[in-house]
Amino acid sequence: MHFKYSAIAASMIAALSLTGCGSDSSSNNSGNGQPPVAVQSQGAFIDAAVEGLYYVTQPSGKTGYTDAEGTYNFDEKDESITFYLGGENGLRIGTSSIRDIISPFEATGNYQKALNLARILQTMDDASDNAITLPDTIKSPSAGMIAALQNVMLHDLDSADSLKKALGKTEWISEDKALDHLNNSLAGLERGSKEVLTDWQKGSGKYLRTIESTLSAQNAGSSNEQLFVHADKLLEEELFDTTRGFRHMTVKLDDTNLVLLKGSNDTTISSGFATSYLACLDKEGVSANYVAAENNNHATCNGTEMDFMGDEFDYAKFSLANAFDYSILYKKEELAQDESYPWSMLESDGEGPMFNCLANQSCSESSLTGFSITERDDSDDEDGSEIQQNVLSHSYDAITGVYTEVRQRTMLNGQYKGRVSNSINFNYIVESPTAERYVDFKGTWKAVATREGCDGVAVSTLVFDDNGLASMTGEEFSGQCERSSLDEKNVSYDTLSAMDYWWFATNGQGNDSKATLTQLNSTIRWCDKDEDNQTEGCQPADIKINRWEYAPAGKNWDQGVLNRRTLDSNGNIKSTISMHKL
Numbered sequence: 001m002h003f004k005y006s007a008i009a010a011s012m013i014a015a016l017s018l019t020g021c022g023s024d025s026s027s028n029n030s031g032n033g034q035p036p037v038a039v040q041s042q043g044a045f046i047d048a049a050v051e052g053l054y055y056v057t058q059p060s061g062k063t064g065y066t067d068a069e070g071t072y073n074f075d076e077k078d079e080s081i082t083f084y085l086g087g088e089n090g091l092r093i094g095t096s097s098i099r100d101i102i103s104p105f106e107a108t109g110n111y112q113k114a115l116n117l118a119r120i121l122q123t124m125d126d127a128s129d130n131a132i133t134l135p136d137t138i139k140s141p142s143a144g145m146i147a148a149l150q151n152v153m154l155h156d157l158d159s160a161d162s163l164k165k166a167l168g169k170t171e172w173i174s175e176d177k178a179l180d181h182l183n184n185s186l187a188g189l190e191r192g193s194k195e196v197l198t199d200w201q202k203g204s205g206k207y208l209r210t211i212e213s214t215l216s217a218q219n220a221g222s223s224n225e226q227l228f229v230h231a232d233k234l235l236e237e238e239l240f241d242t243t244r245g246f247r248h249m250t251v252k253l254d255d256t257n258l259v260l261l262k263g264s265n266d267t268t269i270s271s272g273f274a275t276s277y278l279a280c281l282d283k284e285g286v287s288a289n290y291v292a293a294e295n296n297n298h299a300t301c302n303g304t305e306m307d308f309m310g311d312e313f314d315y316a317k318f319s320l321a322n323a324f325d326y327s328i329l330y331k332k333e334e335l336a337q338d339e340s341y342p343w344s345m346l347e348s349d350g351e352g353p354m355f356n357c358l359a360n361q362s363c364s365e366s367s368l369t370g371f372s373i374t375e376r377d378d379s380d381d382e383d384g385s386e387i388q389q390n391v392l393s394h395s396y397d398a399i400t401g402v403y404t405e406v407r408q409r410t411m412l413n414g415q416y417k418g419r420v421s422n423s424i425n426f427n428y429i430v431e432s433p434t435a436e437r438y439v440d441f442k443g444t445w446k447a448v449a450t451r452e453g454c455d456g457v458a459v460s461t462l463v464f465d466d467n468g469l470a471s472m473t474g475e476e477f478s479g480q481c482e483r484s485s486l487d488e489k490n491v492s493y494d495t496l497s498a499m500d501y502w503w504f505a506t507n508g509q510g511n512d513s514k515a516t517l518t519q520l521n522s523t524i525r526w527c528d529k530d531e532d533n534q535t536e537g538c539q540p541a542d543i544k545i546n547r548w549e550y551a552p553a554g555k556n557w558d559q560g561v562l563n564r565r566t567l568d569s570n571g572n573i574k575s576t577i578s579m580h581k582l
Helices: 005-009 104-108 111-124 143-150 157-166 175-186 237-243 271-284 354-360 493-497
Strands: 042-045 049-051 054-058 063-065 071-073 080-085 091-097 131-133 207-218 226-229 247-253 257-260 268-270 324-329 339-342 370-377 387-397 402-411 420-430 443-451 458-464 468-478 482-492 523-527 543-550 561-567 573-581
Touching: 042 049, 054 071, 091 104, 091 561, 104 111, 104 387, 111 131, 111 157, 111 175, 111 387, 111 402, 111 420, 143 157, 175 370, 226 523, 237 271, 237 324, 257 354, 268 271, 271 324, 443 468, 468 493, 482 493
Parallel strands: 049 131, 226 324
Antiparallel strands: 042 071, 054 063, 054 080, 080 091, 207 226, 207 247, 207 420, 247 257, 257 339, 268 324, 370 387, 387 402, 402 420, 443 458, 443 573, 458 468, 468 482, 523 543, 543 561, 561 573
């Protein structure tokens, strides 16, 4: 039997897409509760072993290039490492906590970015001998090569056309070949310490938070990928607060049972179900009794049948642009009381190694880190009716104390045959059922912006303090590809939260400057209206959809790279900003 709370607690399988949510507690826990792991002074970057990646470690500032074995060097007190293609002025790949082996998945924190990076690296050199040597044009790039590298957005390989041309290549290696090579390189590769994590096991009495954000899905036969919107600032405030969120569970690791705690909710709704749900709550209030459509019956709202052809509910108000769909929290499925599950029920869970090693008291950095391509039966009756392929990269970060799963699911049969979805899952120990861990923005951040069709980048510096954005200096894109000077001062967290920085001032007293991992891995719709614009409501030209992505690094979680993509109505990237704390 699979441990799957949604199968136990919900009956709307056909309507649901699963994501994750953070707690609303204002408490904080900055440690992982584990004994320190022995720190080495060398590690390796592995797609195959990659020679020629430039790197910078922090806080020591040690720099260098990976050698023929993919090796990088770091000081004992270093917490994070950042990788670049083409030196520090080239393509910033991403930042990871220090560990003995880093793959494209840990470096980028995203499935599609990792796969695109692998395609670029494997195209630069034949990786069949389990080694990739970057060409001299990348190790010592010209100004033209640097410009081509700066234009690359790893989410979208079309942005790398100028790089492909500069490399003298006509096409990138295919996704299938790149994925097959990654599987051969990483599957079965032992990574990390085998020391058992005493907090991560049954009987420890610890509280484990697990959150998941489903990023996108594409149905068979569809040419368009649907990107999920998790928070919509165009909604009324009460409706926004009720529906924003992600799949989240908090469990207690008892001796005999895994206890799923009150308040957990692993159910979100999308598509027409989300539209009718929002229309119901908008008309009848957030406490309305919404019952989803099932077995050819219409949904009901406080007992009233909901018909998309009728005019009693305002469905059009919740219509998103072509490439987008809601994935919003279904409050009705929040657990009203604790539920217990025997550990024996979890020992054969096929979703990843975490629940199995928790049950067997064998979780370690090594057992929680790996790569696999597997097939499993996801049907409730285990009758072979819902076979799915899982491409899973999973890793435990001994510095952050976070276990992360980056996953692509493909349905191989059944009602949703051919459907492909991408998600990211974070798991970490918290001090109590209501505690949370955060990324604190206070400090100085460097931001690098790109714009579609424009050469070069705009670089700015942002300083956050107790009250908000104290200053923002440098350059920004304006007009078409022009760059103009920036000099903003004293923008409050309340003002920022009305924009796409929606997480500020939402996490309780004393946490105005902080964000949860789920908030930093969300897609937000908001109104970018000028202050002097007195027009009522939000005009179509002012509606923006931004996608945020962040993978934590460093003991305080604040050494990762925060990426923002601004998307058009078709989901195409119009501009990007990449931010990291100095």
